[in-house]
Structures are given as C-alpha cells and as structure tokens.
Amino acid sequence: xxxxxxxxxxxxxxxxxxxxxxxxxxxxxxxxxxxxxxxxxxxxxxxxxxxxxxxxxxxxxxxxxxxxxxxxxxxxxxxxxxxxxxxxxxxxxxxxxxxxxxxxxxxxxxxxxxxxxxxxxxxxxxxxxxxxx
Numbered sequence: 027x028x029x030x031x032x033x034x035x036x037x038x039x040x041x042x043x044x045x046x047x048x049x050x051x052x053x054x055x056x057x058x059x060x061x062x063x064x065x066x067x068x069x070x071x072x073x074x075x076x077x078x079x080x081x082x083x084x085x086x087x088x089x090x091x092x093x094x095x096x097x098x099x100x101x102x103x104x105x106x107x108x109x110x111x112x113x114x115x116x117x118x119x120x121x122x123x124x125x126x127x128x129x130x131x132x133x134x135x136x137x138x139x140x141x142x143x144x145x146x147x148x149x150x151x152x153x154x155x156x157x158x159x
Contacts, residue, residue, distance in 0.1 A: 037069045044073025064094035075104025087116040099131045106135025109142045
C-alpha cells in the first residue's frame with residue numbers, strides 16, 4: 027500500500043509501520059518526516075513515537091517549527107513518548123517556544139517522558155493533588 031501512489035493509502039501504510047513495532051521501518055519513516063504532504067508527516071511522526079527509537083528524536087525535533095500545527099504537536103508528543111536525554115533537551119527548548127500551544131504540548135510531553143522514566147513514582151506537583159491542599 028505504501029507504493030501504490032495513492033496518498034491516502036500511503037498515509038495509512040506509514041501509520042501501520044508504527045503499529046508494527048518493527049524498527050526496520052525507521053529509514054522509511056525518517057524520509058517521510060520530510061514529505062511535502064502534512065498528513066504523511068503527521069503519520070510518520072506518530073509512527074516514530076509508537077516505535078520509540080531514540081534515533082528519530084533529532085528528526086522529530088526538526089518538525090517543531092512545521093507549518094502544520096498537528097504535525098508540530100504530534101512530533102512533540104512523539105518525542106515525549108520516546109524519551110532519553112536528547113528528547114528531554116528538545117522538550118526543554120519547546121517549553122521556551124514563542125507559541126503558547128507548543129509550550130503546553132511540550133509540558134505535557136515532558137510529563138509523559140518523566141512518567142516513562144519512573145512509572146512508579148507517586149510524586150505530584152504542588153497544587154495538583156486536592157488531598158494535599
């Protein structure tokens with residue numbers, strides 16, 4: 027389906043690459059992160075997040091300033107899902123982005139990253155736990 031020439035089928039195939047959990051699709055996904063079609067970029071970013079391979083973080087970080095807001099948001103969320111030091115630094119840069127929407131998505135992605143690093147942590151931020159108020 028990826029090679030049919032039909033953009034909708036290609037987008038679906040790119041999405042399926044992420045669901046496959048097969049890192050052999052990484053070279054294709056990295057190429058598709060630069061596709062002129064925002065739907066393909068969106069699906070490629072989502073698939074990279076699903077695969078969770080740290081080598082895609084720098085490619086996803088390049089989409090933080092994408093013209094399409096859904097591509098931006100999906101790339102940021104994927105970076106948070108992947109985690110690691112490079113992802114943390116990319117999200118920290120996003121949290122200083124001039125666009126408030128990007129900053130908010132980055133904050134949520136950072137929470138995801140931190141949870142992934144320590145899923146059994148029961149710490150809460152002040153003001154977030156009504157039982158501690």
